[in-house]
Amino acid sequence: MITDLDQTIKKLLVEELPIKNGEIDVKFEQPTREWSAKLAKPTVNFFLYDVRENNTLRQHQWQPVNGNGRPLDPAARKRTPFRVDCTYMLTTWASDPGDEHRLLTRCLLALFRYPILPEDRLVGSLQNPTFDIQARLAAHDRLTNPAEVWSALDNELRPSIPYIITLALDPWSVVTGPAVQSLTMRLGQSANPRREEMAAETAVTANTIGGTLLKGAEPQRGIDVALKGTGFMVTTDENGRYRFLGVPSGSYTLLAWTGRSKPQEKKITVPAGDYNVEL
Numbered sequence: 001m002i003t004d005l006d007q008t009i010k011k012l013l014v015e016e017l018p019i020k021n022g023e024i025d026v027k028f029e030q031p032t033r034e035w036s037a038k039l040a041k042p043t044v045n046f047f048l049y050d051v052r053e054n055n056t057l058r059q060h061q062w063q064p065v066n067g068n069g070r071p072l073d074p075a076a077r078k079r080t081p082f083r084v085d086c087t088y089m090l091t092t093w094a095s096d097p098g099d100e101h102r103l104l105t106r107c108l109l110a111l112f113r114y115p116i117l118p119e120d121r122l123v124g125s126l127q128n129p130t131f132d133i134q135a136r137l138a139a140h141d142r143l144t145n146p147a148e149v150w151s152a153l154d155n156e157l158r159p160s161i162p163y164i165i166t167l168a169l170d171p172w173s174v175v176t177g178p179a180v181q182s183l184t185m186r187l188g189q190s191a192n193p194r195r196e197e198m199a200a201e202t203a204v205t206a207n208t209i210g211g212t213l214l215k216g217a218e219p220q221r222g223i224d225v226a227l228k229g230t231g232f233m234v235t236t237d238e239n240g241r242y243r244f245l246g247v248p249s250g251s252y253t254l255l256a257w258t259g260r261s262k263p264q265e266k267k268i269t270v271p272a273g274d275y276n277v278e279l
Contacts, residue, residue, distance in 0.1 A: 002048070002086060004124035005165060007276065009046060009088075012121050016110035024103070031091055033155040042094040044107055046163065049149070050087040050142075054166055057083035081130055081168040087142060089149070090161040104159060111137050111163065123217055129168060136164040210243035211275030212236075213256055220258075225277070228253040228265075 010026045013019065019026070025043040029035050059080040090111075092103040117126075117133040126133065142162035143149065150157045213220040219240025226233035230252065232244045247270050256277045257263040266277050 001125045001167060001169065002051075003274075004122075004126045005086060005167065006046070006048075006274075007123040008117060008121060008126055009163075009165075011123060012114065012117070013044060013107065013110060015121070016113070017106050028088075030153065031089075031093075031155060032153050036093060036155060039093050042099060042103060043092070044103065045091050045093065046088040047091070048086060048088050050085075052085055054083040054085045057166065079172065081170040083131070084167050084169050086165045086167060088163040088165070089143065090137075090163045091158060100159075104161070108137065108161070111135065117165070123214070124212075126167075127217055130170070131168045133168075134166040136162075138162065139164055206246045207249060207270050208243065208245050209247055209270055209275050210241060211277065213240045213242070213277050215278070223256055223258050226255045228255050 006028045013026055017024070023041070025039075025041060027043055027045045028048065029045060031045055031047055090104075090107060092100045092107065094100045094103060115135055117135055119127070119129070122129065122133070138161050142164065143160060146160050147157055149160070213223050213225065213236050219236075221236055221238045221240055223236045223240070223242075224233060225236060225242045227244065227247065230247075232247065234242045234244065236242045249270050251267070251269050254266045254268050254275065254277060255263040256266075264277060268275055
């Protein structure tokens with residue numbers, strides 16, 4: 001669900017700024033010094049640094065179980081979902097401080113317009129929410145000492161804005177799909193401890209990656225997916241998911257197409273956190 005929240009924030013920002021032709025990146029990375037040094041274009045980053053239950057909205061109640069169109073069983077009840085605050089640290093990155101400040105201003109204006117995330121922008125499991133998904137921006141009681149945060153990240157102090165989204169999490173609902181989308185294996189040979197150095201030199205990293213193909217918010221089944229120039233190709237299942245096994249680490253172009261249509265392309269880095277494709 002938090003992954004879907006990331007995609008919802010990205011979708012909202014891309015449409016509201018707006019961001020065209022990928023001229024600005026929207027990322028959800030830990031803004032360490034090493035990460036920021038590799039940025040190649042202006043970037044808006046949402047670092048999820050705190051998740052905790054919202055005690056103010058806690059409810060000890062029972063509610064009817066959704067019958068999915070069938071008559072409800074009067075005896076079928078479940079507890080009300082928990083309310084959880086997901087706190088992001090919003091930062092902007094550009095080569096010029098003026099560009100950073102303009103980008104930060106545009107982000108503030110766009111996000112202040114939506115104290116409740118609109119349902120037509122919600123992605124995946126966030127659709128049809130039990131409660132309104134509330135958002136607070138620039139709350140005065142969060143990030144009270146940003147210098148400590150930046151010191152822990154080993155990076156230079158910069159403007160950082162708290163962005164808090166309150167989600168409803170239902171621990172009693174059935175969760176399907178993989179828990180992770182990237183799995184990394186390190187393979188090598190080492191006959192004895194004295195050959196560890198040789199094993200490190202010959203080690204190979206293989207990854208299992210997977211994602212979902214979406215059109216709007218709808219998963220797309222029967223779509224061909226491939227890694228350009230590698231021979232990796234699969235077709236999405238009934239839930240719009242695909243998976244590749246044994247992908248070496250590196251940069252790739254992910255292709256998705258149906259029939260004779262022109263392939264949709266997405267640049268990815270393996271391993272990474274997002275292999276979803278929006279058609």
